[in-house]
Amino acid sequence: MASILPTMKNKVFFACLIAVVTACSSPKYKNPHVAIKTQFGDIEVELYPDQAPKSVAAFLSYVDAGYYERASFYRVLNEDNQPTGNVGAALIQGGIYKNASLDTLKITTIPHETTAQTKILHTNGTLSLARQAPGTASTEFFICVGDQPGFDYGGENNSDKQGYAAFGKVIKGMDVVIKIYGRPSNGEMLVPEVLIQNIERL
Numbered sequence: 001m002a003s004i005l006p007t008m009k010n011k012v013f014f015a016c017l018i019a020v021v022t023a024c025s026s027p028k029y030k031n032p033h034v035a036i037k038t039q040f041g042d043i044e045v046e047l048y049p050d051q052a053p054k055s056v057a058a059f060l061s062y063v064d065a066g067y068y069e070r071a072s073f074y075r076v077l078n079e080d081n082q083p084t085g086n087v088g089a090a091l092i093q094g095g096i097y098k099n100a101s102l103d104t105l106k107i108t109t110i111p112h113e114t115t116a117q118t119k120i121l122h123t124n125g126t127l128s129l130a131r132q133a134p135g136t137a138s139t140e141f142f143i144c145v146g147d148q149p150g151f152d153y154g155g156e157n158n159s160d161k162q163g164y165a166a167f168g169k170v171i172k173g174m175d176v177v178i179k180i181y182g183r184p185s186n187g188e189m190l191v192p193e194v195l196i197q198n199i200e201r202l
Contacts (some may be wrong), residue, residue, distance in 0.1 A: 033202040043173035051118040055167035058110045072193040095140035116151040122151035124168035
């Protein structure tokens with residue numbers, strides 16, 4: 001009996017060790033999470049690389065490069081600053097537009113991933129890439145306030161009907177989004193801008 005017990009103890013020890021090592025080496029989340037750290041608090045976002053691989057890879061490359069350090073939320077769309085008769089939208093937009101360096105201005109644009117491809121719709125809290133023509137998006141992004149079907153493929157907010165490239169969703173900190181959304185603005189521009197201290201992986 002004495003010769004069996006050490007073997008059993010060893011098995012239990014190694015089983016526990018393997019469990020600890022596995023837990024430490026496993027990713028914290030199934031999908032990548034980032035924290036958008038603002039002067040009003042953090043906004044935690046889950047990203048969906050399986051559905052929007054190009055958009056997520058580009059965004060994370062900007063995060064890892066430190067491009068969003070001292071970026072800002074600078075634009076808001078609400079019912080008070082859109083012409084009557086236009087398709088309404090509600091969002092806050094941020095990025096490095098206001099402090100872009102020569103290096104960041106050389107960033108390659110991202111191929112457009114439509115919501116028809118990704119199946120990520122522009123519902124409340126969705127993170128999406130700002131753009132002009134399809135395929136021109138890069139570092140600038142927006143967060144939907146309420147559901148925005150006009151931003152989806154075939155929607156009314158773009159004359160090209162290609163919509164925007166959604167690639168993530170706010171899972172914590174929507175109260176911070178609403179606080180930023182309610183800040184003073186001059187037309188569509190927040191006055192003052194809301195500081196993004198940084199965007200970091202979690």
